[in-house]
Amino acid sequence: MATLKQVAAHAEVSVQTVSNALNAPHRLRPDTLARVNRSIELLNYRPNRNARSLRTSAVELIGYCVPSWPNRTHLVMDQFLHALCAAAESTGRHILLFTAPPGVDGMPVYDDLHARRLVDGFVLSQTETRDPRHGWLKEKQIPFVSFGRVWKESTQPGPWVDVDGAAGTALAVRHLHGAGRRRIAFIGWPKTSGLAEDRRAGWRNACTALDLPTTGLTVHCAEDTLDAGAQAAAELLDGPQPPDGIVALSDVLALGALREITRRGLVPGVDVGVTGFDDSPLADVVSPGLTSLRQPMDDIAAELITILTDPPAGPTERLLLPELVVRGSSAPG
Amino acid sequence: MATLKQVAAHAEVSVQTVSNALNAPHRLRPDTLARVNRSIELLNYRPNRNARSLRTSAVELIGYCVPSWPNRTHLVMDQFLHALCAAAESTGRHILLFTAPPGVDGMPVYDDLHARRLVDGFVLSQTETRDPRHGWLKEKQIPFVSFGRVWKESTQPGPWVDVDGAAGTALAVRHLHGAGRRRIAFIGWPKTSGLAEDRRAGWRNACTALDLPTTGLTVHCAEDTLDAGAQAAAELLDGPQPPDGIVALSDVLALGALREITRRGLVPGVDVGVTGFDDSPLADVVSPGLTSLRQPMDDIAAELITILTDPPAGPTERLLLPELVVRGSSAPG
DNA sequence: TGCGGGTGTTTTAACGTTCAAACGCCCGTG
């Protein structure tokens, strides 16, 4: 493996000149630059990242803790990881994976990785209500950015990027309304979840703005399973005035609702319009396809990396809009 | 951030002695070791990984290319990544994620990461039939290990770990047979897939061994979707002698079959027993739960890391058995 | 008393890179 020294000898210049050829080519006379580049090419030289990092004390690696919540499915994690990798690579960086206990118990792991200079900073995700990691990292002055807000805190300790769930569900409501729906229900999670309340608020406000009813049209599911979604749909359809549209908080709940609708001999997209959230792979694999709110993963990842690697002045809080992907579950054909 | 030098000064020993305290404590006199350790503790010293890697030319990082096949779902990728991370960490290593074009086009990326000393080696997955990456890496002498065999090659270029798909489907057949099933069908993929043919062979051989029929009991699906699975099930159930058991190549196909069975008013697990493959999160989220073959991710990951980091002498090919997770789709109750 | 040998510690040098300062050269100017 060729080193800077060998390239320098081959090109008959000093070591520093070769270094400059790579890091500050404008400093070299064009002919020198050409000669050095030829030697680099010829010797197939690749700079040693460790030596560089040692000198500059920047490793160009970003830590990401691979989540392991056995009780919740990560159907879009591969999309997120791919986008995050790609965004990091576009700035010459990479993603380092690690595992850590959830919550504050895992913080020593973060600290250690940073102190040993394995990573420059962290991308957090799976943010929980009152997530303790933010304050901890902030206090230790470890760079980080969060995918997801810390709910129910007056001031959020650090920068974040998130998807505007309320705007998303409002989008779904307006879409269903445009397709002629007039009683649009919401299937969500318990009120303790900030994310769930956000999405529910979007649904409620949009309905109110359109003069649509909302009372008696919410069901809170304790679990994120098909059965829970199906049961919620059953509850709604058995009510005195059954809905003709359902906005579900997740794709899994929406699929459950679809199943229940089909089981009753109703046709999804015709008798009842249904929307999900996340545009997980499942949405495209069922029939009719599930209309769902796609999180703009590429934009999210790009924002995360930008904020982490060269933090702009001022508040670093980005709220991105999800995109409604329309399929058969909300519109026939 | 404290350095070795500062710890040495604090403990009134030489720098090398502190290094030894960490890497070869048996060389120190117990009282010196204690003194050094106290200083390490006191100064909260953490060794700088870059300096270490520069000196030893081992980065303790393993590259893994995050797959992006838009047409196939990665429902168990998070399980795999978590297991891989944990296994790597148990040897003091970590996983570095990157993206690369599929196939041989991506090889320069692998080469670059290795040449710049960002990683020591690679874990491959998503192995394709006649995967060209293996030969390429072998030729460049870049350490790697593959999760998945290279099918249809007389000699595989490098070490691998894989799940015995044939043993898995055989397990499923024997399970269904034990529950009284006598006509067990197989829903798979096109014959061009080595993985699919392996799993089909396991089904066929197990049926033959149990004197069960196999002719006319295979359907090859072009896609891995619920619809394809449902259509395959419909085809089988419409046949002259409909099956009472179905072994599906994937969870998605199995779920499709379940849907079709339910649609016909039949009861999964009672009228027809169904099994899937991978034990993806979906299997546990539907009702009845889907009986499925779980890949032993922790064992797989441990083997991968072991083979990569200290390769045992002799052939390094590991075939691990999947585990049948029984749920309602194959056994009532 | 001197010598070989083990044990524990220190010294020296190196890993491959970049930063900061120094250097040499050429050119325009007074």
Added chain:
DNA sequence: CACGGGCGTTTGAACGTTAAAACACCCGCA
């Protein structure tokens, strides 16, 4: 012709660690 200044290049030192060799010390033994 001396001088200042810009440009392109080189020199020296440092980043924090570890391998290998050198060293100091103590002990047992001749």
